[in-house]
Amino acid sequence: MTETSLLAMLRRLPLHPGARGLADDAAVIGDLVVTKDMLVEGVHYRADDPPGDVAWKLVAVNLSDLAAKGAVPVGVLSGITLGDAAWDRAFVEGLGAALTRMDVPLLGGDTVAAPARQARVLSLTAIGRSAHAPDRAGAVAGDGVWLCGTIGDAGAGLRMLERDPAATGPLVAAYRRPTPLMADGQRLAATATAMMDVSDGLLIDAARIAEASGVAIDIDLDMVPLSPAGSAFWGDDVVGAATAGDDYAxxxxxxxxxxxxxxxxxxxxxxxxxxxxxxxxxxxxQRLGWLHG
Amino acid sequence: MTETSLLAMLRRLPLHPGARGLADDAAVIGDLVVTKDMLVEGVHYRADDPPGDVAWKLVAVNLSDLAAKGAVPVGVLSGITLGDAAWDRAFVEGLGAALTRMDVPLLGGDTVAAPARQARVLSLTAIGRSAHAPDRAGAVAGDGVWLCGTIGDAGAGLRMLERDPAATGPLVAAYRRPTPLMADGQRLAATATAMMDVSDGLLIDAARIAEASGVAIDIDLDMVPLSPAGSAFWGDDVVGAATAGDDYAxxxxxxxxxxxxxxxxxxxxxxxxxxxxxxxxxxxxQRLGWLHG
Structure with missing residues (x-):
């Protein structure tokens, strides 16, 4: 079954009002914001990615969902399948480095044995608090569409790694160690009519806001901000950058x-x-971004 | 790496005070209780277990952790790896049945593709509220040790299934569809000096309370409550029942x-x-219960 059809089934289950119809980055219960994202080896990260980078990404993608709700992180719960001991050790060290750097403590979680030589499945639940958590459905005709951060760096880094697994530099770093925009999210949440983090590609995510809000969105590709390194990589292919994903802008x-x-x-x-x-x-x-399943 | 050694590493990371040193069933943040348990195919459930029963168990084991904190469930977030479509469909139907029966709504979660023919990894995060969440460390010399529920039914059911995968009856049902004692937990939390749910075996879990509380615990095996069916299965082997686990008493x-x-x-x-x-x-x-890793 695809993610899309499973999600359609899940939407028919008893939903909490704070689940927002399973159409948002996170659930909102009063001032509480909760999100849960998984990473699967070979699907969401490369098997040869350094374990510390995988841990970083696991924390970052979840915190980015909190950032999109303007939330201040409270803590995270980890879900780890065990495997090779050296990898496990490096992963936990990386997890510690990411938690320290992003200033969020561990609340708990579960660690489980898994069959040998199985792709790892890693999950994280992040909990935060936000006085005002914008959803995707509040965009109003007349609003401007704004972007905080840059687009295309991580996508460029991934393409560089696909060509050369030993590639390094700022674009590879943007792919492997994205920085969730926590302070920006907290600052922007009060004025945003709708907000989300760009994880699957700018164009597909803009289309999602348009659909959820029942409005049309015009995007001027000349205005989409690219970093100097991203700009050098993508050249004239702004559409490539705007459909690449993993930006966390x-x-x-x-x-x-x-x-x-x-x-x-x-x-x-x-x-x-x-x-x-x-x-x-x-x-x-034809392709607006990363379509799951 | 084993679960025990990974847990030791996790304990050295930045911990939230509500993580209770990663030595409890759940994290406690104010009146909020959060827990996350995973089930791996072939490790925590049998590959031939009906998918609806696996979904039930995933919800039940997490809610049981909330019960041990006296919490009223608020909602759950699911983490699902996709696979065979018929199994996926039956699993989500079972998830709906379990949520309806246990009266807890879905808050969100993540659904991910996974490599073909890989053992499934399922996770759930359960969130509840409790005015008084007992931990394992509060037992005081002079206290009585009390048990709410019965011991050994699920362990008997598992042994029956190992002999005959087509086995049925109340003991098999206790293994496949455990009932978390939500109302009992809410009622008992205010008077308990320490409380936990019996998931790994009565004796090992009693030893955990003793160790966390810095006390000794005496257990009179003649007083351990078994169901009529459990009693018929275990006969004189009360130690077998008290070390079997999966009780959720x-x-x-x-x-x-x-x-x-x-x-x-x-x-x-x-x-x-x-x-x-x-x-x-x-x-x-020699063996007090189920020792992870």
Whole structure:
């Protein structure tokens, strides 16, 4: 079964109102924000990725979901399948480094034996608190579309690693050790009408906000912020950068100006996503981003 | 690496005070109780177990950890690796049945693709609220040791299934569809000096309370409550029942009488576990219960 069809089945189960119809990055219960993301070896990370980087990514992708709700992290629970002892040890050391660096403590979790030579399945539950947790459904015609962070660095790093597993540099680092934008998320949550973290690709995630909010979104690709290294990698292929994913930038809509973010488009009445490039309309690419299953 | 040595490494990471040193069934943050337990195919359940029963068990073992903290469930987040579509469908149907029956809604979670023919790894995070969440460390010399529920049914059911995968009946049901004692836990939490759910075996779990509390515990095996079916299965082998695990009964210590529970022993100054049978001391069995890793 695909993730999409399983999700459709899960949506028919008894849902907590804070589950937001399983259409958001995290569940919200009062001021509590809870999220749970998994990483599978060979699916979400490369088997030859350093274990410390895998641990970092596991923490970062979950905290990024909290950032999208403006939450201050309270703690995390880990779920670890055991395997090769040296890998396990390096993973836990990396987990400690990530928790220390991102200033979030371990609350608990579970560690289990698994059959030998099985791909690892790692999970994390992150808990935070937010006075105002925006969802994806609040974008209003007339809002601007804003981006905090840059797009395409991690996707470039992944492509570099696919060509050469020994590749290094800032783009590889962006792929292996993404930085969740915690302080930005906390700052932006109060003014955002909708917000999410860009994990599957800017275009697909913008389309998700449009769909959840029942609006249309126009994006001016000339305004999408790339880092200098990302810009050098992607060259003219901004669509490549905007569909690559793993960015963990924050995408939001807001009625007024947003400090510390770049305006990349507008919300208008209607449905769907519309792109412009060099001031002219650009057809949507066939693939807007990473589609699960 | 074993679960025990990985846990020792995790204890050296930055811990939340509510993690209780990773020595409890659940983390406690104010009135919030959070727990996360995983089930691995071939390790925690049999590959031929019906998927609906696996889903039930996943919910039940997590809610039982909440019961041990006297918590009222708020919701759960699931972590599911995908595989065979028919199994997936039956699992989600079973998850719905378990959530409905145990009256707890889905909050969210993650669903991920996994390599083909890999053992499934299922996880759940359960969140609840409790005004008073007892830990394992509060047992005081002079307290009685009490048990709410019965011991040995699930262990008997597992042995029956090992002999005949087509076995049925109340003992098999106790193994496949354990019932977490939510109402009992909520009722007992206020009077318990220490409480936990019996998941790995009565004797090993009693020894854990003794060790965490810095006391000795005496257990009178003649007082350990078995169901009629369990009693018929185990016959004279009460030690077998008391070391089998998967019971999800509640084990607690308390200074006074405890309604709805059976007194099975006493707390005294000292260390370790001491057994009596037919009024005479009984040497500890080599194996007190299920030891992870």
């Amino acid at each position: 924050l995408l939001l809509t807001a009625p007024g100006a947003v400090a510390g973010a770049v305006r990349i488009g507008s919300v208008r009445a209607g449905t769907g996503l519309r792109l412009t490039r060099h001031g002219a309309p650009l057809a949507l690419p | 509640l084990l607690l210590t308390a200074p006074g009488a405890v309604a709805g529970a059976v007194r099975i022993g006493s707390v005294r100054a000292g260390t370790g576990l001491r057994l009596t049978r037919h009024g005479a001391p009984l040497a500890l069995p």
